[in-house]
Amino acid sequence: MAVPNQNVSPEPSPPRRAAIAELLRNIAPVADVLGDRFAAAGHELALVGGPVRDALLRRPTKDVDLTTDAPPERILEIIDGWADAVWTIGIEFGTVGLRKDGVELEITTYRSESYDPKSRKPSVSYGTSLVEDLRRRDFAVNAMAARLPGYEFVDPFGGLTDLQRKVLRTPGRPEDSFSDDPLRMMRAARFASQLGFTVAPDVVTAMTDMSERIGIVSAERIRDELSKLICGLYPRQGLALLVDSGLAEHVLPELPKLRLEIDEHHRHKDVYEHSLIVLEQAIAQEQEGPDLVLRLAALLHDVGKPRTRRFEAGGRVSFHHHEVVGAKMTRKRLSALRYPKDTIAEVSRLVELHLRFHGYGTGEWTDSAVRRYVRDAGPLLARLHKLTRADCTTRNKRKADRLRRTYDDLEVRIDRLAQEEELAAIRPEIDGNEIQEILGITPGPLVGRAYKFLLELRLDQGMIGKDAAAAELRRWAAAEGVLGEGQE
Numbered sequence: 001m002a003v004p005n006q007n008v009s010p011e012p013s014p015p016r017r018a019a020i021a022e023l024l025r026n027i028a029p030v031a032d033v034l035g036d037r038f039a040a041a042g043h044e045l046a047l048v049g050g051p052v053r054d055a056l057l058r059r060p061t062k063d064v065d066l067t068t069d070a071p072p073e074r075i076l077e078i079i080d081g082w083a084d085a086v087w088t089i090g091i092e093f094g095t096v097g098l099r100k101d102g103v104e105l106e107i108t109t110y111r112s113e114s115y116d117p118k119s120r121k122p123s124v125s126y127g128t129s130l131v132e133d134l135r136r137r138d139f140a141v142n143a144m145a146a147r148l149p150g151y152e153f154v155d156p157f158g159g160l161t162d163l164q165r166k167v168l169r170t171p172g173r174p175e176d177s178f179s180d181d182p183l184r185m186m187r188a189a190r191f192a193s194q195l196g197f198t199v200a201p202d203v204v205t206a207m208t209d210m211s212e213r214i215g216i217v218s219a220e221r222i223r224d225e226l227s228k229l230i231c232g233l234y235p236r237q238g239l240a241l242l243v244d245s246g247l248a249e250h251v252l253p254e255l256p257k258l259r260l261e262i263d264e265h266h267r268h269k270d271v272y273e274h275s276l277i278v279l280e281q282a283i284a285q286e287q288e289g290p291d292l293v294l295r296l297a298a299l300l301h302d303v304g305k306p307r308t309r310r311f312e313a314g315g316r317v318s319f320h321h322h323e324v325v326g327a328k329m330t331r332k333r334l335s336a337l338r339y340p341k342d343t344i345a346e347v348s349r350l351v352e353l354h355l356r357f358h359g360y361g362t363g364e365w366t367d368s369a370v371r372r373y374v375r376d377a378g379p380l381l382a383r384l385h386k387l388t389r390a391d392c393t394t395r396n397k398r399k400a401d402r403l404r405r406t407y408d409d410l411e412v413r414i415d416r417l418a419q420e421e422e423l424a425a426i427r428p429e430i431d432g433n434e435i436q437e438i439l440g441i442t443p444g445p446l447v448g449r450a451y452k453f454l455l456e457l458r459l460d461q462g463m464i465g466k467d468a469a470a471a472e473l474r475r476w477a478a479a480e481g482v483l484g485e486g487q488e
Helices: 016-023 030-039 050-056 072-079 130-135 161-163 174-179 183-195 201-209 210-214 219-230 235-246 271-283 290-302 323-335 341-353 356-360 366-392 397-419 432-439 447-459 466-480
Strands: 044-050 065-068 086-087 095-100 103-107 111-115 122-126 145-148 150-154
Touching: 016 050, 016 103, 016 145, 016 150, 030 044, 030 065, 030 072, 030 145, 044 050, 044 130, 050 161, 050 219, 065 356, 065 432, 072 095, 122 397, 130 145, 174 183, 174 201, 183 201, 183 210, 183 219, 183 235, 201 210, 219 235, 219 290, 235 271, 271 290, 290 323, 290 341, 290 366, 290 432, 323 341, 341 366, 356 366, 366 397, 366 447, 432 447, 447 466
Parallel strands: 065 103
Antiparallel strands: 044 065, 044 145, 086 095, 095 103, 111 122, 145 150
């Protein structure tokens, strides 16, 4: 005898069904017209998944996802001559994309997909039932639909109740769901971050028991879910779930390793908790939406500490050069996750530079040292400012205030030098062509050496004028024995 599903939402009353239909109609009115076309052709069509969930949560959504019993070839026939544009990049997985009146929609044939135990590519088969299509989806909150035309609400697995409870459950047994697609374990953590929902205990248990199965999924798909998690509203929630379930051991092992044991004799910060706080404090400084590079750098800035930890006399603990070690570890991990080269370079550079400010003391840096700080940060300077400020997690208010005032002073000095010297574009006052003319040399490595000398001169002394720079260049060339003929 089948056990009734206690989580199924009660059938909405007629007024509530009408209210739900009105909410969903606002997603894309053009979808109603498309529903008429499919109905006239003898096929079903329904809004499904994320757009339905987000409309009920009154969250904005960019996606318009639809599902149908029509196979892809039939979808193309139905929209032929109606859609303004059509693309078939996902047709092998049953998905056809189209644009109508400026709205982009994706239509996917009812389907089920599963992984072979040793394959990274899911096998896809088509179905004929909307309810069965919803059953194979990741979570009940994503397994709601609205039949078109008319927006008849379909919720066989209690997604509406879960939305009200702010909980993530799978439509069926979580073990079956994660076996079919292990990436759903990452999606649980991602939705915890994006929605702030808790994950049902049986789902967490299945994630913990099956965490090793994530290894069957490609690095690119894991990377995409991790990025969405980190850029969510509640990244701490998602990251904690990854760590507590053991998934992080397989996708970002550096993170759980930050939970260094702390004893009464060797006291130091809880590096894992510190990193999460730094992430949150970096996020608080964002002004134009989520910054993936800044957030990754904040999360990973101390990953070198476990490898560099040393117990010193008097109960002290040191982490010498952890920023250098951490930068290398960051580069290796992000490369394994197939992040773009620019992202890898930027995040690892921020990790490498995150301690540089602490050499500033109470303002002892010369102008030359400030120039080098700006030069080394380059286009990452604004992010380095945010990361450095976020890295102060001390509970000692006086110390925190002192660090803040000191960094304020550094920023004031940077701004002053920038106004005086165009610091954002530090370069010698003499360019490569002028070097060749002054020294009487031809293009080659020697020009590069001379340019490097002039850049160091610029950093040390600031703007000294072209005549003085040329004189210094000639002195350098004479000392190096590289003056061209007739230039003595």
